[in-house]
Amino acid sequence: MNFFYLICALCIFNSCAVKKNQTEKPIKIVKVKVEKYISQSISDLKTVPQDVSYYTKNLAKSSSFSQETYEKQYFRVWNLDKVSIALEDAKWAHDTYKVGNTYGENLQLHKELFFQKNLDNANYKQYSSVNKKALTLVNVNLRTFPTSKPVFFDPKKAGEGFPFDYLQNSSIAANKPLILSHYSKNGKWAFVESSFAFGWVKTRNIVVIDEKYTKLWQYSEQVFIIEEGVPIYSQDKEFLFKSRIGMMLPLVSEDEETYTVLTVSKYKNKNPLYIQSKIEKRVASKGVLDFNAKNIDMILKEISKTNYGWGGIFGQRDCSSTLRDFYAPFGLWLPRNSSQQSKLGKFINLEVMSEEEKRLVIKKEAIAFRTLVYKQGHIALYVGQFNNQAIIFQNVWGIKTKKDGVEGRFIIGRPIFSTLEVGKNLKAFDANTSMLIKLKSISTL
Numbered sequence: 001m002n003f004f005y006l007i008c009a010l011c012i013f014n015s016c017a018v019k020k021n022q023t024e025k026p027i028k029i030v031k032v033k034v035e036k037y038i039s040q041s042i043s044d045l046k047t048v049p050q051d052v053s054y055y056t057k058n059l060a061k062s063s064s065f066s067q068e069t070y071e072k073q074y075f076r077v078w079n080l081d082k083v084s085i086a087l088e089d090a091k092w093a094h095d096t097y098k099v100g101n102t103y104g105e106n107l108q109l110h111k112e113l114f115f116q117k118n119l120d121n122a123n124y125k126q127y128s129s130v131n132k133k134a135l136t137l138v139n140v141n142l143r144t145f146p147t148s149k150p151v152f153f154d155p156k157k158a159g160e161g162f163p164f165d166y167l168q169n170s171s172i173a174a175n176k177p178l179i180l181s182h183y184s185k186n187g188k189w190a191f192v193e194s195s196f197a198f199g200w201v202k203t204r205n206i207v208v209i210d211e212k213y214t215k216l217w218q219y220s221e222q223v224f225i226i227e228e229g230v231p232i233y234s235q236d237k238e239f240l241f242k243s244r245i246g247m248m249l250p251l252v253s254e255d256e257e258t259y260t261v262l263t264v265s266k267y268k269n270k271n272p273l274y275i276q277s278k279i280e281k282r283v284a285s286k287g288v289l290d291f292n293a294k295n296i297d298m299i300l301k302e303i304s305k306t307n308y309g310w311g312g313i314f315g316q317r318d319c320s321s322t323l324r325d326f327y328a329p330f331g332l333w334l335p336r337n338s339s340q341q342s343k344l345g346k347f348i349n350l351e352v353m354s355e356e357e358k359r360l361v362i363k364k365e366a367i368a369f370r371t372l373v374y375k376q377g378h379i380a381l382y383v384g385q386f387n388n389q390a391i392i393f394q395n396v397w398g399i400k401t402k403k404d405g406v407e408g409r410f411i412i413g414r415p416i417f418s419t420l421e422v423g424k425n426l427k428a429f430d431a432n433t434s435m436l437i438k439l440k441s442i443s444t445l
Contacts, residue, residue, distance in 0.1 A: 262274060391417055
């Protein structure tokens with residue numbers, strides 16, 4: 001039977017094949033004009049030094065910030081009797097994002113039911129009814145609605161859609177202090193306030209702790225994490241979380257090679273389980289670091305291991321959280337968003353100045369690694385001069401472009417060193433939106 005099928009197949013094949021005595025039609029060759037594709041790149045990334053040590057080599061002075069002041073801010077929420085956020089402020093996102101111009105994860109317009117369900121589940125009638133102290137167990141996303149679903153603006157527009165989920169308020173590293181306001185109706189979410197932001201976190205990712213332990217925790221000697229992404233385990237080698245620049249943990253003891261620090265996991269009946277975890281001394285510093293060239297090199301390189309992540313989504317960092325975490329191991333506390341950060345220290349308004357005037361003021365007044373450079377919605381760190389141009393360190397999503405009146409983005413999506421006109425070499429570069437033109441202020445810490 002198999003032989004029969006083989007014979008049939010051969011017959012069919014032969015009937016499709018061109019016979020030797022059959023006249024073949026000549027093949028007409030059509031010449032197609034192929035335009036050569038020239039890929040573009042950001043010239044700053046090739047010409048501007050991307051190694052931080054280039055900019056720190058001339059830093060002669062070593063300075064320090066106040067660990068006491070930093071710790072006071074870090075543990076602020078554990079010293080509150082109740083959440084300090086007004087109910088109206090806690091609900092801001094429900095008043096801001098509406099049906100009609102917002103999109104979901106399927107890039108389709110949200111329906112009214114989405115907003116109604118989230119407002120109902122938010123359970124704001126119970127606002128500030130719990131007021132218990134808590135800790136994050138892992139790196140958590142801080143949401144403005146009690147949901148993991150996104151709210152995008154028109155994804156067809158440049159600078160909207162992924163990754164700009166407007167319900168992503170921030171992220172909080174593991175084992176950081178919180179005060180718990182109340183729970184959502186379904187119990188899946190908890191509304192919390194941290195030292196720098198507030199919003200909704202998943203209940204399973206936090207643990208409530210007794211006030212006596214908050215005192216023990218915050219009055220212990222502290223170690224500051226100085227290496228990114230190192231797994232931290234319990235005594236039984238159970239994975240807890242990864243280290244993150246900006247974390248601070250209470251010191252229990254130390255030997256020549258390791259620190260033993262206090263960490264927390266969740267135990268039976270949602271009770272906290274206090275764990276003594278060992279971490280190598282290269283991963284942490286006992287007390288704040290001196291603000292000098294060696295340490296700046298080290299921390300900035302660690303910070304640069306993460307990509308751009310709007311609101312800290314996917315465990316990454318955005319422009320303001322990059323700077324916030326950069327300064328943390330040195331004991332300098334920064335608020336969460338770029339607008340608030342820009343108002344710190346010695347403030348100089350640049351809005352009414354010409355481009356040349358801005359350049360001159362920056363060259364005269366800015367201090368490397370101490371001056372923040374701000375435009376609406378974005379902040380960067382001044383690091384010095386290269387080829388007589390101001391150089392900044394920034395974690396940036398992309399460069400605004402415009403071609404034939406249509407806006408676009410040239411995606412970078414990571415921390416870089418650049419001039420104030422990064423992307424100027426691009427054919428479609430929108431010169432009217434450069435950092436230099438849009439620069440509003442500088443502030444020196």
